[in-house]
Amino acid sequence: MNHLGFERKPVKIGSFDFTCCEGCQLQLANRESSLPDFLALIDVRNFREISSERHDDYDIALIEGSITRSDEIERLKAIRRQAKVLVAFGTCACFGGVNSQKNRLPEKEAEQVVYDGRPVETMPSTRIADIVRVDFSIPGCPVSKDEVERIVVSLVNRSMPNLPKYPVCVECKQRLNTCLFDLGEICLGPITRAGCDAVCPSGKTACLGCRGPAEEINFPAFMELVREHGLSPVDLTEKLGFYNAFEHIHRTDET
Amino acid sequence: MIYKVISKPEFRKFIDTLVKANTAFGPRQVDTDHHGEPVYQFMPVGSADDIAFDYTKTHSSAKHFFLPFREEISHFTFRDGDWEQQIRYEARPVVLIGLRPCDIRAVNILDDVMLHGPYPSPYYLARRKNTFIIGMDHLPLPDCFCKSMNRHTVSYGFNLFCSDIGDKFYLSINSSKAFGFLKEFETGDPTPEDDCLLIERRKLIKQSFRTDVEVTGLPCFLDIEFESPIWEKWGQRCLNCGTCAMVCPTCYCYSVEEHFDTDLKGSSRRNRLYSCNLVDFAEVAGGHNFRPKNSDRLKYRYYHHYRGFAANDNQQICVGCNRCGRACLTGINPKDVINDLRLERESCMTCVSPSRNRT
Amino acid sequence: MHDVRFTIPEQDLNREPFTTKIPDFQKKSEVMITDRGYKCRITNIVRLSAQERLFQLRIVDPLERDVFSFRPGQFLMLEVPGYGEAPISISSSTSNREFIELCIRKAGHVTSALFEAASGAMVSIRGPFGTTFPMEQMQDRNILLIAGGLGIAPLRAPLYWINDHRDRFGKVWFLYGARDPGQLFFDYQFEEWKTVSHIELHTIVEHPDANWTGRTGLITSLFDEISFDPKETWAIVCGPPVMFKFVCSHLDRIGIPMNRMFVSLERRMHCGMGKCCRCMVGATFTCLDGPVFDYWSVMNLKEAI
C-alpha cells in the first residue's frame, strides 16, 4: 500500500534485441548502486542477454536495435502482439541508428566489401516504428540509465513518463562547458533532444544527435549557422546522417 | 562602508588566505577558443595562483551559486501509506571572487525577486547569506553595455569591492566579516592621492564604453511594440536553445520536477533552472501552448528583461553584461534587437498612416 | 595553510527559521510557509464524469486545519507526493472549516496520479494563493454567475458564499452551459440552489442527448432569458478563454462596467509564488495578481487570452 492507496506491482518486462550492439541493454545493468532497487521494480520475463528463463507473458517489451532482415520483422510483430506497451529502446530502434549508414550504399557494394560478394540476407536498416506501433521511445546511443530508471519507476507508479522537449544546449550550459562552436567545431546540440546531460559536449566532442530532434527545432536557422561556420556539405551529411535521426527533417528542408 | 587601500602583493596574500580557509570560486581559464582567446569561468580555486585576476569575462555568470541549475527543494519519505516531508535550506559558506559590478547588480536584482516579494525564498536566502562576495572593477570590453543599463557601478550587495588604482587596490568594505579579516593584513587609509586615483579610474571606466544601447522609455515601447514584426524577424533566427538564459546573470525562471527514488521509498522535488525561450515553457496540460512561435518566446525574454516585472518593481533586469549576446550562436544580442526595435518605432512615429503588419 | 580564523562561519538558517510564524492568509504576509504543505487525507471521491471528479480533502493536523482559511476565487497548489504539484481552484464553501473540495479534470501528470488514488490517500496542499472575487464589494447588488464546463470549479466558492449570505445580495442568476448534459456537474445541487437559495438557474448544452429537454446552444443565447439592470449587476464569469471573451464582450455591450466583471485565468504554474514565471501573462503573474482579474485588467494584459 502506498500513500495513494494502490498496489504497486513490478512491471513484467521482456527485453529483445534486433540489429544492434546491445549497448542499450547493457545499460540496464549499469548504475550499480541502485541496481538491486531497479531489479525489484521489474519482473524479467524474457531477456536473453542475462537470463536463460524465457516466458511470453511480459507486458512491456523493450525493443533494442533496428530491423535489417525479414525474419526480424516477424519476430517483432509477434512481440507487438504480446506486449501491452512496446518501447523503442535506444537510437537504433527509434531512428535506425548507425546501422542506417549502410542504407546510403548500394546493397551489393556492402556485401562486396564485407562478404567478398557472397549474398547475405539483409535489407535497409529500418526503425521499428515503421513496422509496428511504438508506444514510447527512449532515444540515446546508448540510452541513459538514469532516464530508463525514471521511466520504469513511472510505469510502476502508473504515471506518465516523458522526455525533455528542449535541446542539449540547456544541459550543456548547465555544466558550464565551453561551447564547441567556440572551439571551432560544429555541434548538433542546438537541435538535439536533451536528456543525456550533454555527455558528448562535456567530453569536448560534438554532439552527433543520437537522441534525435528536440521538439519544434529551428532547422533552417541551424543550417544557416553551420553554413556560416563553414561546414562542408559532405561533413554535414555525415553528421546529420550519423544516427539517421534527422533524416526526416533534413529531407523536408531540402525540398 | 569603510574605505581602505591595500598593496597588490598584500591583497594577493589576503585572497590566498581566504581561499585556503574556505570553499572558494573565482575566474579561471578553462579553455582557449579557436580564435586563441582564453575562455574563463567561475570555477573552484584552491589558492590565489589559480585565480585569473586579469580575466576579461566569464562565459557563464555567477548566478548558479545562488540559484543552482538543479536543486532539491524537498524530499518525501513514504511509509505505511503515509509520508513525511523534509525540507532543508542548507548552504555551505562560499567565497566568490572577481565579480564585476554588473554581476553584483545582477545579484541585487535577484535579491529583489527572491527575497523582497510576499513569499521570500528560503533556499535563496540561505545561499545568499552564506556567500562572501569580493567584487573587482575592470575596463569594459567593447561589447559591454552596462553603462546604458546604468549598472556599471555598484554600491551594495558585496562584502568587499576592489578598484584597481595602479599599485594598489582601493577597497570598499561593506561587511564586518570582510573588515575583520582585513585587520590581519596591512591596509592603509586612502590618501587624497588615492582618492584622486579612484576618481580617475572611475572616469576612465565610464569613458571606455564602446557600446551604447538606448533604453530610455523602453518599457513603454515594449508594451506598445508587442505585435511588432521585428520579433518575427529575430524569432526566425532563434534556435530556442536556452543558452542565453543559462548564461544570463538575472534569468531566473524555473521549473519544478518531482521524481520517485528508485527504491520507491521516497521522492524528491527539484527546482530546475528553465528558460522562457524553451519550447514548452508556456505549454499547459492538453498541449496548448500560450507561446507557440519562436518569436513569441524570444520576445518574451526581451519583454521580461527590458520591461521588468512586478517582482522587482517593474525595473529592467538586464544588467548589460552581453553574456547572452556572446553566447548566442545565431548572433542575437540585446544591442541589435533593441536598436532594431527602436528604429522601427521611430520610423513609424513619423509615418502618417499606421504601418502595415499592425492591427 | 588552512587558517581557521578566516573560515567564514555558516549562517545557520535551519536553527533560526523564519518560516514558523503561522501564516495570515487574509493578506499576503511578509513571511509564510512557502515550501511545506499541509498534509491532507482524501476523505471522499465523487465521480462527476469520466474525466472529472470531486475530491474532498481534510487537513490532518487539527491546528493546521484551524488555521487554514481562504476566500472565494483562491487556489491552492495540490501536491501528490512523488508526482508533482498542480494549481487547483478551491471549490468548496469558505465557511466549511472541515473539508476542502476540489473539482478536478484528469489532464496530465499530477491529475492522472490523483485519479489513481483511493479514498484515504495522503496528499498535500500549499496555499491558498491568489486574488479573490470581491464578495464584500458585491453586496447589495445583483449577481450574474456564468460558468462554462469545468468553469464551475472556481465558481462554487462564490456560489456557496452567496448561499451563506443570501440576504446581502439582490437577485442572483446562474447561467451554466456545457458541451453535453453529462458535463453539467453538480446537478444534484440544482434544486437546492433554486428553491433554498433562490438562485435563478438556467442551463444549456451544446450537444443534447436523448433525455435532454432543456435548451440547446451556446451559453450566450441564455441572455435572452434574463433581464437585469447592468448598472446594478456584477458578474463572475468562469470557463474556457473563448467563452469568457464572448460573454464579457456581450456584457460590456449591454452596459456592465468592465471592472465589475470578474474572470479567473489559468496558466501553467510551478510555484504559485511569483518566482518561476511560468504563469506570466505579459508582465502579470497569474498566481500573485490573479487568478481573479476584472475584465478591464484582462483587456490590458499583453498576450492574447
Place this chain on the structure above:
Amino acid sequence: MKLDCSIDIHHLTRVEGHGNIRIRVEKGKLMEACWAVVETPRFFEAMLKGMSAERVPFLTSRICGICSTSHALASIRALERAMQVTPPPAAEGVRMLAMHGETLQSHALHLFFLAAPDFADTPSVLPLLESHPDLVKAGLALKELGNEISTVTAGRCTHPVSLVVGGLAKTPGKDRLQRLLEMIGERKAALEMACDFFASLDIPRFERETEFISLHNGATYPFIGGDLVSTDGVHQDENSYLRMTNEYLTDFSTSKFTRCSRESSAAGALARFNNNSEFLHPEAKKTAERLGLRPVCHNPFTNNIAQLVECVHILHDAEALVAKLLATDMKEARVPVHKKAGSATGAVEAPRGILYHHMETDREGRIVKADCIIPTTQNNANIHYDLGALARQALKEGKNDREIEKLATMLVRSYDPCISCSVH
C-alpha cells in the same frame, strides 16, 4: 557408452548476440557439432568507407556495446599509425586506464552475471541476489569500479566520448582521479572474495590442444599495440595481422571463421595469460597460483579463471597508473592531426581477445578501406571444434543430453563471446 544425442539450442542465452548450438550424434558417431552465428550483419567496414577519420572511433565503438572502448582505441591506433600521429604520453596513460576500466567491467559482467549462474545452476543472476548476495554485491562493486574508470577517462562507460585521434578531447579531472584511487583501494576486498568463490568451484575438466594468439610486447602485460604471437611459436608484427587470422566464410554462420597454424585458434584472457603470464602483477601471479592456473593451459573453461586473474592485475595496475597520472601535467594531451594518406593496423586486447582494425586513409583523412577482425570471430572456429571434442568426451563419459547441453552452453559462454560484434 551413449549412442545418440541431439542438441539444438536456438539463440543461446546469457551471451551478447544471437548464436545457435547444434550437436547431433547418431549410433555413436558425431554427425554434427556446430556453432552457428545467426546475428544480422551490419556492414561496418562498408559504412566506414569515405568517413572522415575523426568520426571513425565514434562509429566503430558502436560495433559493440560491451567493448566499445577497445573498438574506439583500435581505430584510433590504426589511424594514428596510418597518419603518423604520435599521441602525447599523458593520453597514452589515460587510454590504458580506459582499457582497464572496460576490461574490468566486461570481466565482472561475464563472471558474475553470465557465467556464475552456470556454476550455481540458476537461470540468471537474479536468484543469486537472494542466495549469494555478497557475491553479487562484490561483482557489482567491481563492475561499478570498471564503469567509473571508463567514465572518468573516456566521458562515459559505453561508447566513449573523449577518446579521439590525436589524444584526448578532454583530460580527466584530478579530483575525480583522486576519488578513483580511493575507490580502487576500497574494492580490493570485493575481488578477494570473488577469488574465494571461484576457487571453490569445480571447473569442468576438458582439454583440446589449441593455438593461443595474443599481443606481446616483452615488457608488460599487453593491452594496446605490440607484436602478435601464438603459443605455436608464430611471431608477427602488428601490421601483418592477416597472417594470424586468415578469415574464411562458412555456410552456417554470418560471422567469419579464422585460423592460423591449425584448424582453429583462440584469443582472450586465457590466450593473453598463456602468452604473457610472466608480466602479470605479482598479486595476479599469486592469484593464478592459488587458482591453479598455469601456462599453457588448454582447458577453455579456465578462461573464466584467467579473467579473474586479469581483474587482479588490472586493479593493481590501474592503481599505479592513476597515481602516475595524478603526478602528470595533463594539459598537453592532444596533438593536432595532419591528415594524410596511409595505412596501418591497430591491435588492442579487447576483453575477449585480440582486436584488429586496419585502416587505409586518403589525403583528406577519409577512409579508403577498413577491415575489422573481432576476437569472437577468431574464437568461432575454436568454439566450433571444441564443441565436437566436448561432445565426444561427454559421450565417452556417458553423460546424458541435458548434461551435454549444459556443458556445451557453459563452454560457449566461457569464451564470453560477443556475437553481434563478431558480425559487424
